[in-house]
Amino acid sequence: MGFKDVLAALCMTAMFSVTSVAFADEGDNFQPVSGSMARMEVLDRDEGDSYYLRVFSTENECQNLTDRFGEDYRDCMPIVDPGNGNVRLAVQVIGGRDNSPLPLPLRVSDETHTVNPHRYIKVSHGVDDVRDGEDNQGVERHVEIVPHGEVSGNQLFVLLIDRSPSMNANDGGPRSRMEKTQRALLMDSVVDGFFGGLNNKVLLLTFSNDVRGLGGNSGYELISDRSRYRDLVGQLSTGGTQTRLYESIGTVVDDVLTHADVTRFTSSGTGVYAQVTVVVLTDGFNWTSSSDTCGSNARELGRLLRRLNTMSNEPNPATIYTVGLGTEAIIDFPWIQRGDDAVLYDDQVRAYLNQPPTPLTLCGSLADSYIDPSSGAGLEDAGIDNASLAWIAHVGGGDTYVRRGARQLALAFEGAAAKRYEWFELRYHTDPTYFNQSFETELRLQAFADASARVMFYPPAWFGLPEASTTDEDWMGEPTPLRATLGFVVPVMGLAISLVFVGSASFNLRRGLTRSRPKEPPQPG
């Protein structure tokens, strides 16, 4: 064999390598999942969707994302751990006019310091919906959202305050409802929440027979100054004769948010939008005349909800929170038995609120009850329309609160002024046996906008890296470091090397123990 043969061999090797790479490029578009032999493929989104969920799959994408927030890109990298049945994905909502990220006001619980994932996203692993709790086979499942990329940019809070005459009522206390509202709005924690960002603004509106702005001469004043905000909150007063709740919200969405004074801020020339949060506060029912019943409101509420539904697909949709000042008038709404499975209950409530309201589903047995009859007590005397508020908040992507005192009211406003996050980690755990085959994970946003993503995962078939180590407390676990692979290699090679010596050692030992010793030579004669 000469030098030419060696050269030919090297050429063939190179040719095979090139062919392999070519096949690799043509064969599929799978992205390797770092730290594992699994691969993933983010499937094409449905055409025509205004919003979609972007799933990050490469180191470059993650570095570009996390560098903006000074975060560790490794928090963004996808993880697939077939041995433990865990998946982690970094997700961002994208859409609008210029396909920009939509920061989400993910609410972190004060008690558990976690985000309730089922509020925001639905996860399907194959055909199996992944939810906290055990599945039919008793396998524990988990879903978790870890918010990242806190947005410190522009936010506009639109406060739509009920100024109907009922706000003068004091409910037996020293202060009227309007005064309680003012106290709550002026608390430091609430003011900090509204003006916490770099360039946040507040628009103060009141509604009764119509919608009116506070401040501003002919248009709307977007308040960026805390002292001006305090001044204007102090000017809140009652007036009007009706409570046109639905119409007022519609007016805010259709007229106020599209007014030039507002859009100058929310859709600035740079293309960076100010996120809009609408906080609606009322103390009763939608009411225009004494003949209004709870059930008669269903038609108009349905119209508003349809409008809000279309808004969620528009650029920069507003998030709507509803705050009721008082007690719930429609007891036990939505009349779904609350069992031990909180996630199941949430799902059922969500499914209930996804249907258009009817007099029966809105009010139950109170459908024919008058809200504020010309004589005698009506529903408004019993409390507030918690059903309508829940429906509006659900479709508006926000949350609903029913509170009585100023302090509780302040907490509701703080919740509405939640921080927004530009991306989040979605972690889930399900039965590891599902990971023996390729699987599709579907993510669907449950609030804010209609957005989804589908990701195919291909687990390793021939060889793989060691499984991640997990504990009961930390089910997601940590990837096993590469040095742990020595735990297999060193014993095997150590045994092989030891056996090399065992052969000669046992040979020498046996000879030493069994061979005869030299004898004295026989004596002559």
Add this chain to the structure above:
Amino acid sequence: MNIRLVPFTWARHIHVALVTVSTSVFCWWALIVFVGLRGAMWSAQLDGPIFIGVLSFGVVIGGVVAEGTLDARGIKWWVKSILLGALLIGGVGAGLGAWVANFLLLKISSSAAHNFEIAPVISSIRYAVWGFCAGGLFTGLGLVVVRGAKEMFNLLGGGLAGGLAASVVWWISKETYDPFFASGLAAVTWGGVTGLLAWVVPSSLYSGWVRVLSGTRFGWRVRVDGDDNSSSELVVGHYPLGLDMWLPANEGVRELHLSVAVTEDGRYLGRGMSLYPTVVSRFLERVDLRYDPEKPVPLETPLSSGDMITLSDGQTGTHLEFVMLPKREIS
């Protein structure tokens, strides 16, 4: 690999396997570390061929190390064996063979393609075994380049059996463990089975010796083999002239008492040349080689390492031992 550490016992049957296990496991580990650091940079379809190619390369490189160190080969042989035998045939060839096997299987069988697509991890072994077999054949071919065509069928069979055994172990263990352990155990199995079946440390690397175990000449030893590896004979007795191993008569040794010969094909024989007791004893066996005057030729028995030979005149005697020692030990 050091021939001095390989006694002429059962150990020489497993030493090559120990080396091939070590190298195949090391190559598998290198692949795992590479993937851990850089990720799988290739198509998912190439996972199997690359895995099989790397294991096969590891086994053949073990063969190169074993053969090269035992036989003290020259640099040219090392270059040829590593590039052609291990890298091109054992590594790239095995990977290519596995890829072609998988490719043909997926073309022929739509069910295989479907199963590989939706559930590669739990696919039946009948889909994966062809890739392992192809890889095993290339392992054998690589070893043929390393060792020569003389033992071609042994080497091809050993490689094929190694690939087959690896596929079975891989398939069973991935049901129980994860792909990491399954692939590691496949590396151990491939190296172990091929190393055990393909070849042992050859007897040509050893030479026979007769060693005195008693009397005044205790510890003295004489080599049976000549310098040219041809047939040779060593005569033991107390005749004063021309003997290869002279032992005192008063220690029970007659003039021409025993002959120990090596044939051209490397077999060792003990021949009794005296009417006095000449006994070869080994585990559960005693052979009396005392010369029978009624027969025209002396009695002879094959000798193997560790056989004890007792020469006696009826009153006293001398104990000898036949032992195989590495040639390089005394050169």
